[in-house]
Amino acid sequence: MDTDLIPVGRGASAHGTESGGEEEDDMMWDRDLDLPDTCDVERAASPAPSYLSMESGTMDFSGSNPDPDDLTTRIELERPDSCVSSIYSLESDEDVEKEMKPELRVRKKAKVIPYNAAKPELAIDPNQKRHPALTVKFTFKFLEQVLKKLSESHLKFFKKYLWERYPEFFRDPLDGLDILDLVDKMLECCDIELALKITTHVVQYMGQKKLVEYITGHLQRNEVRYALRQQLKQQYSTIYEGCPKQGGSADFESVYTEHHMTVGMYAPPNNEHELRGAVQELKVEPRYNYKPLKNTELYVSSLEEQKYLRLLVMKGVAGSGKSAAAQRYILDWVAETAHEHIYFVFPLSGARMLPTLDTDTTFHALLTALFPCVAELTDLEFEDCQVLFIMDEVDELVYELDFLYTHCWCDMNTTVSTRLLLINLIKGNLLHSSYLWMVIRALASCELPNDRISQVVEVRGFAEEAREVYFRKRHSNDPALAERMVKYLRANNTLFIMCHLPLFCWVVSTVLQKVFQKFPPGQEPPSTITEMYTRLVQVYFNKRERRRSQCDAVAKKWEDDRVLLMKMGKVAYTMLEKEIFQMVTSHWKEDEIDPQQVIVHCGLVTEYYREKYILYQEKLRCFIHPTVQEYMAALYVFLSYKNSGKNVMDTSKMAMIKLRDTSLTDLYKYAIEKAVHPKASAKHHYDLFLRFLVGLGAESNQGILGSFINHVGCKASATEDAARLIRKKIKDNPDLKKCLEELFPLEGQGKQ
Template sequence: KEAVRDPVQFMCGHRSCKQCVSSDCDQNLKIKSCLFTGDKPLRKTKELLKNAMQKKLTLTSEGNGDAESSLRSIYTALFITTGESEGPNEEHTFRHIKRKLKKQSYDYSINLSDIFRPLHGPEKPHRTVLTKGVAGIGKSFAVQKFILDWAEEEENLDIDLVFCLSFRKLNLITDEKSLHRLLTEFHPVLCDLKDSEDYVKAKVLVILDGLDESRLQLDFENNEVVTSVSKVTSLNNLLTNLIQGNLLPNANLWITSRPAAANQIPAEYVDMVTEIRGFSDPQKEEYFKKRFSQDSRLADRIISHIRSSQTLDIMCHIPIFCWISALLFQEVFQGDEKSEIPQTLTEMMAHFLFAQTKRRSRKYDEKSEKSKENLLKTHRDFLLKLSKLAFVQLQKNNLIFYEEDLEECGIDIKEASVYSGFCNTVLREEEVFSQRKVFFFVHLTMQEFFAALFVYECLTNNNTTELGDFLDLKDKEHTLLDLVKKTVDKVLEKKNGHLDWFLRFLLGLMVEPNQRVLRGLLTSPDQSKDTDKKVLTYLKSIRRKTLSPDSCINLFQTMVEMRDHKVKDEIQEYLKSSDRSKTDLTPMHCSALAYMLEVSKNDLDVLDLKSYNTSDEGRRRLIPAVRSSRKAILADCRVTAEWVEHLAVALKFSCSALNDLDLSNNDLRDSGVKLLCDGLSSQSCRLETLRYEDVFTELIRLLEKRRSDVKQQIRSQQETEVSRVKELQQKLEADFLQYLCQVTLDPNTANNYLVLSKGNRSITCNDKYKPYPEHPDRFSDVTQVLSKDGLTGRCYWEVEMSGYVTTAVAYKSISRSGDFNTDVFGYNDKSWVLHCSNCCTFIHNKISAPISGLPSCRLGVYLDHSAGILSFYSVSETMTLLHRVQTTFTEPLYVGLGLLVNGDTAELCQLE
């Protein structure tokens, strides 16, 4: 389009747009030939790859395999932000999604197509972007949309090649291979790229999709360094070197992951973190209106029902839940008018399971069972095998499975194929390398529901053999109540909410209405024993201090799944009351109150814990509500270090409303102060006022103690570190020496008080004026000099110094006006300088930064012009980094030296 509107024409007659040409020029590539006729293999490969991607991605399915739709027609834009949300990291703390979307003003939102572009002005583009998001939020869908936009030349026209490597496929690779071979296995059209230089010439984007699905152990410390795309090595070496930038250093890298798995990538290798936060309320409604564009009344009815349910309203900020809701409520609202409308998530999943089983039977069975119970009995064997698969893999934290995993649970692959219609809406199947297949539930929550079905059936039938390892059972005989209690206790031991939804589904299945929906599939327990009521009593009695406040909220939500609304109703009445001080609140009431405040549309102005008539345990359970309060008063509340651990989470939570915290008259001890400081030091902390009179005394005492501990630790580590330092030192020196350049100074730029010698490599400051010939390049007012030749690419040189010496790089266009304030190195935007004498100071554009390290008499300088990197090192027996600059250089750089007083000297060293 740009080539037609504003073309650049080559000698051969082909046209291109100025954007593409200028992009190549920006990367210091000389355009020797037409972009169309030059580099024919690359050009051909680019076209073939785009065609292949269009063919693969133009049509897609949301999960229902019956029909594919245009990706563009069903794709709804997602809310994507820069920066990560520290704080609660449970995969299923969906109430936080609502808060993140409500607090959009705190973050910088970006378009999907712009994730590699600088946020502010002429910054260096990001090499590696890590995109996080909970399961089902739309990470892989976003990847597909990005690639399709590129392939159809709608966005990112400057990118030549896009390679997408999914971890669910990478898991199947066991043999060693080169990066080129790996890429051709994923994208066969790359076979024409025989030369490794083809990858260097092209602008490449590599996408690593689904890090959370990886079964690989990425080792960044003990990996072998690999720099060639032709080098045959292990998959671990290929991936870690790609992420570290040793392989394809000029390529862009995009990694997607669930939050819990994202920390596998060291922060030093990530330039920017983005987060997909799902649908906002308008985007959510847009989704249903798009899906039911032919039936607007149905779309409005579904939207209205979702709004009426707090749980569904929150869950449907996740795109996959919008899809599940669409399938289910289309069946419900277009079916029998008397059919029960699901309210809880357990009810929703139970109805969804039945609806999909009925749908499968109508389509594939010659005689479809009309009785709900008989229909589920007919398919019971397969559904329970599928449930076992879900449970076994959930314990391993696996989201994807392979044929051998299905076979271990008694599922024959042919049997799975027979159920393909059902599987497409519950368990999906993809074909990968060499006819191998990969399976996965449409969402983690679906897997947890099926896992709950399996455990429920084992518990009600006292089948402890299948659960022996999970529950650590020793005796063979147990009552159903005992087994349920043991399961609750086991789940509460888990961190980060790993099995929270599994527990909610499991106990939700114990109530009669859900058993009625799935009668024929599940065994009904003896109702006369009132097991469900006894389980509710047990949940209310739990008072463990080791249980986090967020886990306590999950217990409350579990009670709601069991259709016990008493606590919820009491808190709703409490919130309406004008005189709350007389109402006693149990710890469970406080968990319910914390939940209500978190999902409220409005933040609380003041949360005063002492104003609530409850126990210390009840106040502890209110801590999550701090995230939804502008001011939190915890004074005189006997706050302990254990409380502060949860409070620090609120401080780190970027979407928290908290800006004023009062901790007066509490004894936090050393451990509490340390945790508090950890929260305060987070970049996400938005606290403006902290009241705690003992914080400074305790902090000083803590720091003194830590200093003593650190000294002892340093002494014990020094001996082992010496050999490691020497090894790294030798490697560092060898790395730099390969970029060694011999620099000479230009006499025509030297100030008249500078004397050049040693083949124009050395200068001395003299108090006698030297009558050099007049020259426009000469510095007339400052005692400095530039090199003869400009530098691009990667270069390294060293300077021997005596006295006060400035070492700089500068554009040739630096001023020689005779005005000190514009000519001197560092006092303009055309030069970068390090001043060295007894200490060091870095200056650029009149902005100075003192350097903490002490210089030796020799300074090493490393320049990577295209990457915008400039580093200064103190060189002695070791090399110590003094200062590093990351910017964008727009012209060749010249080495600059400056001296201050008579007798100062500087010499460009001759190295071998």
Template sequence: MMEPHNSTDGGGSSDPTGRGSLLQNESRCRLCEQLSKDPVSITCGHSFCRLCINRYWDETCQTGDFSCPSCRKRSKTRPALHPHTDESLKTDSNQQEDVLHRVLQKHKTCMKNRYESLFEGIKTQENRTLLNRIYTQLYIIEGESEGVNEEHEVIKMEKTSNKYLQETPINCLDIFRPVKDPEEEMEGVNNTAVMVNGVRLNKRKEDKGPKELRTLLTKGIAGIGKTVSVQKFILDWAEGTANQDVDFMFVLPFRELNLIKDEQYSLYTLLCTFHPELKDLDSRICDGRKVVFIFDGLDESRIPLNFSQCEKVFDITMTSSVGVLMTNLLKGELLPSAHIWITSRPAAANQIPPQYINRVTEIQGFNDPQKEEYFRKRISDQDQAQKIISHIKTARSLHIMCHIPVFCWISATVLQQIMKQSNTEIPKTLTEMYSHFLITQTNMKNEKYEENLNLDPVKLLESNRTMLLKLAELAFNQLMKGNVMFYEEDLRECGIDLTEAAVYSGICTEIFREECVLYQRKLYSFVHLSFQEFLAAFYVFHCYLSKNMEELRDFIPQYRYWPENVSLDELLRGAVSKASESPNGHLDLFLRFLLGISLDSSQKILQGLLIHTESTSQSINKTVAHIKDLISTQDLNTDRSVNLFLCLTEMNDQDLPREIQKYIHSDESLKKDLSALECLALSYMLQTSEEVLEELDLKKYSTSRIAYMKLFPAVNNCRKAL
């Protein structure tokens, strides 16, 4: 729980309720901010100097529309002025107390109504679930896990799947609670390694921060549960079960702030825009009260934050751009006693200098018991839930991906549907899982609108081919630009008719979603970044089959003039090369999907979307050999090497895992030196093993420098390394 504070700067107060400062200032005029001369109050209860309020109305109310300067309550006639007496002051104070209590209760009710439901997929009534019924505690750690912030998120998730025993978890409700020794807390945060433009910075021990945890940054990959954690934090407060020392929580999502980034606001008007129920309170809303600002989705921000050169804003009524207001709030120039919680994907987190962050946490997703808990809550039939859990455990890559809550949802959706069918093989790879998810959601759409019921998967996809190809093109274009949120103009570029946007979100119920946010402008996204990558990969393969070579130009740079008969193995080699060159791995999962979709078995599943299919076994064999050669001979970034190993798994090449298992269980005297490729496979298997290795002796495996480098990451999952 959050601890009460005693700050008195910038609007803080020792009054634990904040109501004292409100009442103590009743003798001040709300226009001139001086002690009232000939004080009077108007019908809403706010008080002013008689001269000030009359002058205000004379200057601003020429049309006969009179309003209160504080609460903006309007009157068509000039309100009567009531002279202040001791009795009237007491009455005014009671009125203000009543207004404050009413607004606080209304604010909590609004927040409860807004956040009590969880929508898995798009926001439709059938997808609505009470958060408290399905919520599963996430694994959150203090600080950040080791590794480069910019690495591909899914690969990072797979690599960190077994670090839980080495970390101390914290509850999302306790994120603002200081440790017993605040100096140790701040020292630990200041010593957190932060990647800034590729340089690891470590704050020196003497660089002490404030003892109070003012600003918190929570990192986590897409779909890991950042927004749901925020939702749970708010809901428990609104329902009165946690953090009751907090008076107000203000939620300002970046995706909505983007829509007004070029407009001028004061912080007070900004809060009233996002939370209209606050309009009955004046601009002293934060005075002497404990308030929490929540900025969700820094990675989605298009707002410039300039911490080195920024005009100072120190009053809640001062007007400026949204970026300037946010910068001053984060720096502590504006409302220094406020608490701030920011969520972000890892690669975007370094937009805020580390000296303005008092605590860093990272959401690691579900650990193994939490995965099972999720499936048992999500699936009412417990026998079916157990079957799904058992299947996922047998497919290691799927089990690892289930650290991501949204992947658990995709898996549950697909496997529940498949178990109703007797002739459908259960998916064992990521590509198969996502292909079946596409079919499942398309079928749900048909059932919902009673269109062409009981179609087989091929005809089902054929009937929706035009729309799905447009979505695939959108996914590809935006992935290449690095975008996960899109606007109407992005849809137009792909020929998507905006008048039918509502239908698009219904084409595959949870695949593509639209959200009406501030001012009802619509934002669009795919249900998860990984599904955008899947559709983008499908689009590339479709372009190959249809000889649309212009779209494939980036993947085969050696061709200046494009022949129409570029072979599949040339395309795949080019894609492997482009993905391996990426410094942040943004094409890693895209590559795995592209290779997986190219298989004959995947083409069979998706044939309803393809103009034709072709045998690719020869090209796949060439690509497998090429990838093995790359891993063995090239000194690649560790993350790219791991992804290439996973690509082999996605192409159903199980030779390496079998060889390594045989090697591990062979007689010690018969063991040979391992190649770089075998070392990489061993390293990955050790990192994703459910058991922690007691000792890892690197010397006994290989003498090759490249091979040693492949083994190093496995040290994280052993108690002793030699």
């Protein structure tokens, strides 16, 4: 046999020899030669570039530059006469397109060198542990992405070179495999690290410098992403319902229930009412198609193809579950159960950044302070690495940002003020390819530049089925208690309607858990509502106090809680007297109410838009629910009596000049007369108002009011007188029976 010129390729396989030959791409293959496991390569003299003449990396099988006398094997290129360079002399990504099909010839000598020295990319440190971010799932998808970036001719050469250089892994030719099968074959025959190293080596050999940078950059970002997920998992696995307190957190998965969300900015607050049916002023416009939206559908590819989405604004009344919806998104991304098209998720707290607005820093340093793992990255804008920022608690922050008279800034590595960085992040000048999701209340969203908002999503709390699911999940360790709560709420329709607010669900769950301890199964507690609403208002003002403490750095003057409560109560009572549920501008001016105080800081009032005429949007404001307005009106009447001795329902001249003392019995008498008046009684206009008013007379409810009331307690005679008056009027209005339960909240229904 002539050993001077033997074709390389299949004959070099260490899996055995095969006879026969075939012609492929002008190369003659012969498996009659049984080659040793290694070979040294020396470039044959040639006027044209050869394998070793590439700028991007030489194919040095020995891993060194051996002396010519020590060479055991020589590869020569025998090419047809041509003035065109070979595909193996790549200097750019386009040169491979000019494929010239050289023939390889091998001359064998007797000397053999170690195999591992010929392929340094196969060297693996046995003491080095695999990074936990390097999973089979990631590697498969990543290799698929890399190979898809190759042109058809590049991919063809990749398969051929892979098979020729690594016969110990690939016994059969790879030409017939598509990308998915090729990646599957690589991971089947090689370890994860080897598959990545081999891919990097081959791509580098082909002169794909940008693709090599893409591979190394993605592998680094994958490790950063793993560390980020671990940090977010630790931070967001628990949730504080209501007001945060030490030891008051709950496991997020044990309480989270899917929220009802819609696309658009014209959604009014819930207008369901137990006695009124539905408040027509707050009805949903039938011409608006409130498209429901799931949490997993935010920033999905199908929406992106139809419309460019960058700034998403999520609105909703206070307590509707906006922050919980964002937390659900974060945890789904951490668990890799959804949102796989998002590479990095960075939650930014507006409350935390508010005190640092005038501090000079870089955006990279700002992120590193919150997420130390990001320190390794110098740039967040990278191919196929979509970044999402979620900004929560920004209601007070946006009032400190001037979006009109602030200059453009695009550099994340230069020191400027935090204020400038945030303004340009929101406007899209800084990291313009990133996504931004802002969780904000209605009035505060008006401060954002309208031309930068891509989509508005309204969180509307719990749907009817989700309300029951919440109680069953929260009390999954005691199913009997959960079912008892659901049954209690179903019998008390006002509470069940109000449970569309997740915050109110938490209040009801907390209260009933204690109430049921006093009433064993078989003995049902009274169907009271006053305590629930009183505790809800208390929670809103506690949250307001927490917001005030966070805003001390910006030195804004916040109105006293008692003054603000009485102003809102007065507006609520005036609206109830006029039988309206939408606030008008005169109400704000007469009582000098700052909308920012009651909508943004407190949250008991909300704002929404209605398209009154073509191209004209009417701004409307109302309480977060009609029953909240009725409660606030009753609270205003009761506190006016307790703190000032006035009966605001008595509009006679003698009452105005204070020539007549007012007793609690008189107060109740006025309210009962209003409720049983034929005109009001037919509409149930004052029924809930009366329930709340007599319920506030109970000492247990007065104790919850805290600093809002001067002294707690009422004469027993006043309570008995009120009960006697109600019993007399029940025949005129049977719904007044429930007022007796409010008067005696700690007694069973039988005793009442």
